[in-house]
Amino acid sequence: MSRTQTAWWETRWFAVAAILLSCVPLLAPGLPPLADLPGHIGRYHIAAALRGSADLQQHWTFEWGLVGNLGVDLIVQLLSPILTAEHATKLVVILIPPLWVSGLILLARRAGGTLSPAAGFAFPLVYGYAFQLGFVNFMLAGGLALHALLLWVALAHRPVVRALLFLPIAFVLWIAHSFGWGMFGLLAFAAEWVRLREAGHGHRESLARAIGWCLPLAWPAALMVGAAPGDGALWDWKAKVSWLPSLLRERWKWYDVGCAILLFGLLWAAVRDRRLRFDPLTGTAALLCLIAFVALPRLIVGGAYVDMRMLAPAVALALVAIRVQPGHARFEASLAIAGTSFFVLRMATSSIAFLLFAGTQQAALEAVSHIPRGTTVLVLVNEACSSQWHSDRLGHIAGIAVARRDAFENGQWALADQQLLRPRHPQAEPYRADPSQLVYPASCEYKTTHFGEAVQGFDRGTFRYVWTLDFPAKPALADDVVLVWANNVSALYAVR
Structure with missing residues (x-):
């Protein structure tokens, strides 16, 4: 035929x-629920708004x-x-x-x-x-x-x-x-x-x-x-x-x-x-x-x-x-x-x-309205192993806090031949750039940030807030890190 x-x-x-x-x-x-995209949005905002924002200028440098x-x-x-x-x-x-x-x-x-x-x-x-x-x-x-x-x-x-x-x-x-x-x-x-x-x-x-x-x-x-x-x-x-x-x-x-x-x-x-x-x-x-x-x-x-x-x-x-x-x-x-x-x-x-991805991301982003403009936030994300098929795609969601609140967060990329963005606050190391925001389970093949070590060891002179994602909220993470807001996805803590 x-x-x-x-x-x-x-x-x-x-x-x-x-x-x-x-x-x-x-x-x-x-927000298109693609894993890295919120972090990119943070960088786009910095590139466009850096010149007119004193808050961004104290946190970032960007040279085309x-x-x-x-x-x-x-x-x-x-x-x-x-x-x-x-x-x-x-x-x-x-x-x-x-x-x-x-x-x-x-x-x-x-x-x-x-x-x-x-x-x-x-x-x-x-x-x-x-x-x-x-x-x-x-x-x-x-x-x-x-x-x-x-x-x-x-x-x-x-x-x-x-x-x-x-x-x-x-x-x-x-x-x-x-x-x-x-x-x-x-x-x-x-x-x-x-x-x-x-x-x-x-x-x-x-x-x-x-x-x-x-x-x-x-x-x-x-x-x-x-x-x-x-x-x-x-x-x-x-x-x-x-x-x-x-x-x-x-x-x-x-x-x-x-x-x-x-x-x-x-x-x-x-x-x-x-x-x-x-x-x-x-x-x-x-x-x-x-x-x-x-x-x-x-x-x-x-x-x-x-x-x-x-x-x-x-x-x-x-x-x-x-x-x-x-x-x-x-x-x-x-x-x-x-x-x-x-x-x-x-x-x-x-x-x-x-x-479904977007619903989880929007729940996580409810924390952003509680973050003061221009502040500094240590972000810790409970990230699934790469071998685990499903992920809630929260690894770079804090980039939206940069875009909406001119904040500093530790999940931006700063590779010399890939990005033009550089974070300030060198004293924040090793919690200054990607992938320091990612906390993998101990069984994972990747080893980046340890939750307990980060909470105890981050620089209090740099970070004024701690934002945890997909971790259970607690009244306090440490004596000087206390809960100010939480829902079932996000928890925001202030550094006293």
Whole structure:
């Protein structure tokens, strides 16, 4: 059985519906409940308001410079005259899933002429683990990279013009996030290699020419000369294997792992089933991203989870690369129905999960109104082990106290080649910056802050309040640290 008319999943209305549906889970929560995002919001607020706030000036320094991690930072800064850091951040974050979904749709159509019937399976991967952790600069850069690839492919027969045009585009992608820029380099090389092979060039010639035409994209690497390399030996193979079931890690382990198994099973079926094939362009791009996932270490230049970030893009590109051989129209339609159903299901459950996360976060944030403006707060969060699937995402919630109260808290990042923010109060060490706010159970693989030692040993000259999250409230933590307010999530103590 074959089809002669445009299938419903290839129509414009389906594309528009998919793009709009992708942002639904983010609409209701006042604060997008992504793990690291509240901490980022605190930094955005400092960058925008530091000059006009004496309170912020006594707690922080911020000097703009060239680092490959400024995508959302710069957009929020541009919006700061009309929107608060919280509102601007929500606006930008809501646009990231549609950016990815539209990029996947347009790229699949550009590569294969039509949209893959399996595309619905790919769309929920924008809510993969990197997004759940709040790596919004990388996610923004990755979405931009998909759209940049469309332009790269469109200009394939004007290589000189393309090379000149992509000099600034490469810089924009690098500024958004260096790993997103690196991902685009892989995508562009894949597209160029496939084009040359389809034009009849041999393997070696195609490889050499593809490298040559992609060289103009590499110049932002010069901006990273002198950066601290990080612990390049951390190829954590146990962690790398754990990223596979964590592909769609969100809230319910059995459900998320089951969905990941379904996607990997579909890809395996596409390899084995003669009715299915992979589009060369998107399939090769997916393969290169998968190789990068295997080859990259966990830490590079201060960035963490580097390898994990490449997994969801690799799987998403592989899924939109799936094509059904002619003569199997009924099977093709069934695959499209299954993919669309999967997409709708994941958006529904993500919406529920985000509302639950947001409820816990809002309960925790009730403490913020009891924090005096401009004060200093030692934050201690009862953080779950990374092996525990569910987390209440409170590890960086204190960043909202920075945004709303111009406070100082000890959970901001201050890595030299990743952030431009620096905390003052050197006497507050070792409770001055991330991850000193995180208190893991003794059984965890991570060892950061010990609750009892922190309460007894923090600098009383620096911190005027202690804010505990997900610990039982007590009348006092110490003789000079007494309870002033509490609910079932947060407890705020004053230092007398």
